Amino acid sequence: xxxxxxxxxxxxxxxxxxxxxxxxxxxxxxxxxxxxxxxxxxxxxxxxxxxxxxxxxxxxxxxxxxxxxxxxxxxxxxxxxxxxxxxxxxxxxxxxxxxxxxxxxxxxxxxxxxxxxxxxxxxxxxxxxxxxxxxxxxxxxxxxxxxxxxxxxxxxxxxxxxxxxxxxxxxxxxxxxxxxxxxxxxxxxxxxxxxxxxxxxxxxxxxxxxxxxxxxxxxxxxxxxxxxxxxxxxxxxxxxxxxxxxxxxxxxxxxxxxxxxxxxxxxxxxxxxxxxxxxxxxxxxxxxxxxxxxxxxxxxxxxxxxxxxxxxxxxxxxxxxxxxxxxxxxxxxxxxxxxxxxxxxxxxxxxxxxxxxxxxxxxxxxxxxxxxxxxxxxxxx
Numbered sequence: 001x002x003x004x005x006x007x008x009x010x011x012x013x014x015x016x017x018x019x020x021x022x023x024x025x026x027x028x029x030x031x032x033x034x035x036x037x038x039x040x041x042x043x044x045x046x047x048x049x050x051x052x053x054x055x056x057x058x059x060x061x062x063x064x065x066x067x068x069x070x071x072x073x074x075x076x077x078x079x080x081x082x083x084x085x086x087x088x089x090x091x092x093x094x095x096x097x098x099x100x101x102x103x104x105x106x107x108x109x110x111x112x113x114x115x116x117x118x119x120x121x122x123x124x125x126x127x128x129x130x131x132x133x134x135x136x137x138x139x140x141x142x143x144x145x146x147x148x149x150x151x152x153x154x155x156x157x158x159x160x161x162x163x164x165x166x167x168x169x170x171x172x173x174x175x176x177x178x179x180x181x182x183x184x185x186x187x188x189x190x191x192x193x194x195x196x197x198x199x200x201x202x203x204x205x206x207x208x209x210x211x212x213x214x215x216x217x218x219x220x221x222x223x224x225x226x227x228x229x230x231x232x233x234x235x236x237x238x239x240x241x242x243x244x245x246x247x248x249x250x251x252x253x254x255x256x257x258x259x260x261x262x263x264x265x266x267x268x269x270x271x272x273x274x275x276x277x278x279x280x281x282x283x284x285x286x287x288x289x290x291x292x293x294x295x296x297x298x299x300x301x302x303x304x305x306x307x308x309x310x311x312x313x314x315x316x317x318x319x320x321x322x323x324x325x326x327x328x329x330x331x332x333x334x335x336x337x338x339x340x341x342x343x344x345x346x347x348x349x350x351x352x353x354x355x356x357x358x359x360x361x362x363x364x365x366x367x368x369x370x371x372x373x374x375x376x377x378x379x380x381x
Contacts, residue, residue: 047110068317113377175234295348315347
């Protein structure tokens with residue numbers, strides 16, 4: 001792994017599962033000579049996601065977070081990394097067990113889907129530990145319950161908002177008749193329904209929804225070509241990610257792109273593959289071609305790919321570092337909680353900062369309760 005120059009940035013450590021099921025702190029991954037000669041450091045448990053769907057999800061987020069923090073080398077921060085399995089129950093157990101092994105923590109940051117975040121927040125509340133929970137935003141937030149812990153910063157790719165934005169772009173630029181092409185796992189997450197709801201509210205019609213089949217990859221998109229020629233839509237909205245998106249791009253070039261007049265649209269992942277034609281995308285993260293030069297250079301300098309997970313991690317790290325406006329402040333959890341709740345979003349995803357919503361602010365807005373058919377964190381499945 002490419003080393004990230006930190007100067008005063010403390011060495012990271014890993015908390016890993018032992019063969020007997022217990023927990024132990026591994027040796028620092030970064031040489032100890034990089035650590036400043038001080039014991040006054042902010043101690044953070046950092047959560048990296050394990051993913052069956054996107055193999056590099058955890059490493060991209062982790063390295064992005066470290067890169068963002070490294071932009072404030074005068075702030076002494078020590079990260080204690082733990083990997084979160086794709087299953088919510090196992091992920092929550094891994095994180096809470098690591099918290100119990102680190103009594104000097106000041107906060108928890110990392111990739112935590114809603115089902116995991118809720119359990120970790122309940123475990124952190126008695127210790128007064130704040131949470132910075134990064135996620136895809138693939139599910140709509142549930143309504144707050146009385147007594148629910150509020151020291152949580154919600155920070156996401158906002159896939160539900162991106163899908164609604166995409167609906168507007170499709171309606172205005174391609175037309176009011178669309179076919180949805182979604183993966184088997186995507187079909188159970190709220191962002192798909194967010195697209196449909198927003199598209200219909202504008203006057204659009206979803207003519208058909210094709211869900212990619214499980215089983216042999218040669219049969220994955222069976223029926224999609226028939227649906228396209230049967231309905232003759234204005235637009236095909238492709239909601240795939242990971243390796244399945246690459247397979248769809250190849251299928252599109254071979255079976256659909258040259259045989260119909262329909263446009264193709266999707267989330268920014270669609271810009272990462274070659275489909276043989278122009279596409280319309282909408283989302284909260286820019287493509288590499290749209291990257292701010294200073295952040296593109298920072299990513300290139302450490303060999304970090306320009307992926308959504310890396311961008312989310314870098315934004316979390318940079319925003320957290322910016323919240324430490326006084327490098328000499330003594331670390332303690334209450335101060336960190338206050339800083340995080342006042343933080344603004346800064347980093348590589350956009351040129352201007354906007355407020356990060358804490359759970360307190362989120363739940364003051366009317367929201368639709370969770371309707372997702374899946375409990376696993378999207379991209380971790």
